[in-house]
Amino acid sequence: MKRIFIKDLAVNGEEKVLLKGWVHKIRDLSHVSFILLRDKSGIIQLVCTKEQIKGLRLENAVEVTGIVRENEKAPKGMEIEVSDIKIAGTVYYDKLPFEIQSFKEKAALETQLDYRTISLRIPKKKAIFKVQNEIEEAFRMFFKGNDFEEIHTPKITHSGTEGGSEMFTVNYFNRRAFLAQSPQFWKQMMVGAGFERVFEVGYAYRAELHNTWRHLNEYVSLDVEMGFIKDETDLMEMEESFIRYLYKHLNEKCAEELKLFDVVLPEEINIPRIPLAKAQEILLTEFNKKSPVGNIDNEGEALFHKYVKEKYNSDYVFLTEYPTAKRPMYAMECEENREMTKSFDLIFKGVEITTGGQRIHDYEMLKAKMERLGLKLEDFAFYLDTFKYGMPPHGGFAIGLERITMQILNLGNIREASLFPRDMKRLTP
Amino acid sequence: MKRIFIKDLAVNGEEKVLLKGWVHKIRDLSHVSFILLRDKSGIIQLVCTKEQIKGLRLENAVEVTGIVRENEKAPKGMEIEVSDIKIAGTVYYDKLPFEIQSFKEKAALETQLDYRTISLRIPKKKAIFKVQNEIEEAFRMFFKGNDFEEIHTPKITHSGTEGGSEMFTVNYFNRRAFLAQSPQFWKQMMVGAGFERVFEVGYAYRAELHNTWRHLNEYVSLDVEMGFIKDETDLMEMEESFIRYLYKHLNEKCAEELKLFDVVLPEEINIPRIPLAKAQEILLTEFNKKSPVGNIDNEGEALFHKYVKEKYNSDYVFLTEYPTAKRPMYAMECEENREMTKSFDLIFKGVEITTGGQRIHDYEMLKAKMERLGLKLEDFAFYLDTFKYGMPPHGGFAIGLERITMQILNLGNIREASLFPRDMKRLTP
Incomplete structure (x- = not known):
């Protein structure tokens, strides 16, 4: 399957899509889990089972297959019902140098520059x-x-x-x-x-x-x-x-x-x-x-x-x-x-x-x-x-x-x- | 008058044009003189009087006004009947380091590189x-x-x-x-x-x-x-x-x-x-x-x-x-x-x-x-x-x-x- 960029997503029947990107945010509720997936073109919400998010951490690089569904409440009016999620890039940190999903300009510029790979993900x-x-x-x-x-x-x-x-x-x-x-x-x-x-x-x-x-x-x-x-x-x-x-x-x-x-x-x-x-x-x-x-x-x-x-x-x-x-x-x-x-x-x-x-x-x-x-x-x-x-x-x-x-x-x-x-x-x- | 590039020249009634470039070649015949004018876009033949080419040397930068005429014998089927030619850039050489108009690859590469301003005019x-x-x-x-x-x-x-x-x-x-x-x-x-x-x-x-x-x-x-x-x-x-x-x-x-x-x-x-x-x-x-x-x-x-x-x-x-x-x-x-x-x-x-x-x-x-x-x-x-x-x-x-x-x-x-x-x-x- 050819990978699609988030910017190009559209609801299209039950068609399966392949997405690649980084775990931007994880929200683990009692009955369902949401991930915000970030690629170079944008951010999209993934709907996952508990099983699927096991072992996932923020900023893991992942490959995701699923189906695009309309959802008025989701950002951009769409979300992905995930059928499979696979880690493509492992993480090894204890703690991120600063938050990416909700960066508040608190980290000093020098720290941002020291961790350029991270700060540019904001x-x-x-x-x-x-x-x-x-x-x-x-x-x-x-x-x-x-x-x-x-x-x-x-x-x-x-x-x-x-x-x-x-x-x-x-x-x-x-x-x-x-x-x-x-x-x-x-x-x-x-x-x-x-x-x-x-x-x-x-x-x-x-x-x-x-x-x-x-x-x-x-x-x-x-x-x-x-x-x-x-x-x-x-x-x-x-x-x-x-x-x-x-x-x-x-x-x-x-x-x-x-x-x-x-x-x-x-x-x-x-x-x-x-x-x-x-x-x-x-x-x-x-x-x-x-x-x-x-x-x-x-x-x-x-x-x-x-x-x-x-x-x-x-x-x-x-x-x-x-x-x-x-x-x-x-x-x-x-x-x-x-x-x-x-x-x-x-x-x-x-x-x-x-x-x-x-x-x-x-x-x-x-x-x-x-x-x-x-x-x-x-x-x-x-x-x-x-x-x-x-x-x-x-x-x-x-x-x-x-x-x-x-x-x-x-x-x-x-x-x-x-x-x-x-x-x-x-x-x- | 707005300057026109040689590549954009066309015969257009008696309309005057302004050209700028370098003296690529001078051919001084008994009754008339020809100049090949070179600009960044091409080369065109100028028809001049004896008076007009006085003091001109190869590679002078010049500004030329004149009228575009059809001439089947001229390169590109056109030439310029010059009404005025003015030196915009003086030359101070005794002898060019090598010929530009009829460069024959005789000059060593090192000489060409030493005189980059000249060799790139070829x-x-x-x-x-x-x-x-x-x-x-x-x-x-x-x-x-x-x-x-x-x-x-x-x-x-x-x-x-x-x-x-x-x-x-x-x-x-x-x-x-x-x-x-x-x-x-x-x-x-x-x-x-x-x-x-x-x-x-x-x-x-x-x-x-x-x-x-x-x-x-x-x-x-x-x-x-x-x-x-x-x-x-x-x-x-x-x-x-x-x-x-x-x-x-x-x-x-x-x-x-x-x-x-x-x-x-x-x-x-x-x-x-x-x-x-x-x-x-x-x-x-x-x-x-x-x-x-x-x-x-x-x-x-x-x-x-x-x-x-x-x-x-x-x-x-x-x-x-x-x-x-x-x-x-x-x-x-x-x-x-x-x-x-x-x-x-x-x-x-x-x-x-x-x-x-x-x-x-x-x-x-x-x-x-x-x-x-x-x-x-x-x-x-x-x-x-x-x-x-x-x-x-x-x-x-x-x-x-x-x-x-x-x-x-x-x-x-x-x-x-x-x-x-x-x-x-x-x-x-």
């Missing part, structure tokens, strides 16, 4: 990754639909993309190598190689020495790079269109999961674009909040979100015109003011989820800039060489997958949006 | 990655269609999945960590966490001390793991179905690219399954070729391909029943013979592209096996713990993305199937 915890999967799916579909091609760029590299700080070192056959902080150089090279429009879904590594609710040391970066742009506004338009597409996609595919988190995604999205200096000024006048030079700190981002939400009814805001001194060497400067770059951040509910901008595409300009910054040209030879062969105007951006997941679902800690997070202290599981 | 080189993209797309579509979910598992880990040999070490905040050889442990854990069926497209790292035409030290692994299986035959069936789906997909999406490589993909695929010992016997009797204990070497794989091709008209063969001594600790042993495992390799045109099999899912069995092999249980604590909570029978396999690309297109060197290959000597670009 339907609400698993729902996070259904949403994350659909974010990734929407990203891929949107950019493929706009003539972007997917690429894979190396994560082991001989030099830093942003100057070499905050990088993990790798012993590469007795040479010192690094884990790439971003696919920046390589995605630009692929634009130049004639792919024109590329994206990558891949890990980025940051050896940042702080443990916060919004940083991971290994995270999935949704990277985009686009050739033949007019300027950075093409990129903001592209990202804004993607966010619109994403919300539509999530409303279609994740209605149930969004409801679990009490999240309502608006159907209309219009993202204001505000120069950084202007935003700093608003923070000062509206909230008496001072900002560091050329940036807005975390508190400022949160306050500015409040302002934007009230004034524009938007969860998102593009901050534009970051100063040259605060952006990487490859950032394109504004013609009328070389102190400013054609770059932007996207702030979502007070948290930065994107950095992007136009890049320098002229060989001489890039070389001069590197020299001005005192970079060793030979460290970047392979990158710089690319710009000798007709590099078109281009730019791009990146979205942190765990960050946007966290912010959409209001999770409060980025580790909840990673199956196996890596932070300063955590290297397992 | 249409046939770029075609490899169109095919690779569609392999990945087919993989994702097939497994999503079969209720598999995509996951991302960590690449920085505290211990080895296969015992710790051949791993790159990472300095992780002054702790010794490793780059994961495979997502093996984590994909199994996700099966146990209730995802049941998972796949991952991600990098795997092997610090193997040999430089060959078929090894990369950083490669993309298409990983699959499936719960509630009967045995390893479920996995072979799943993989065989995928190969059928893949060939259909490639024939639909990559007809042009396959033609460039003179590759014809058969419409019918039936993969024979032959126990390893039987294959060794055949090699000995048919080719007088001896095999190492519990394996077949490279030469044997090539000879066996010849045999299978003649006898079964198949490019693929599953080798089954590998000995326990030659498989990792998590391999499920056969009930009737503990010296044998329920595992398999998939050999494609004489090259192994997959290792797979059923895994041990019982906690006590796995613990006993680890102890028998002298492994330190505390090194695998997080993994072993997973098996206490009802792990269903499961198994999986992995396909090397660059390997299957190389074998489909008969490339001869796996580096050609990687945008930025990493080998013992190569850390750049």
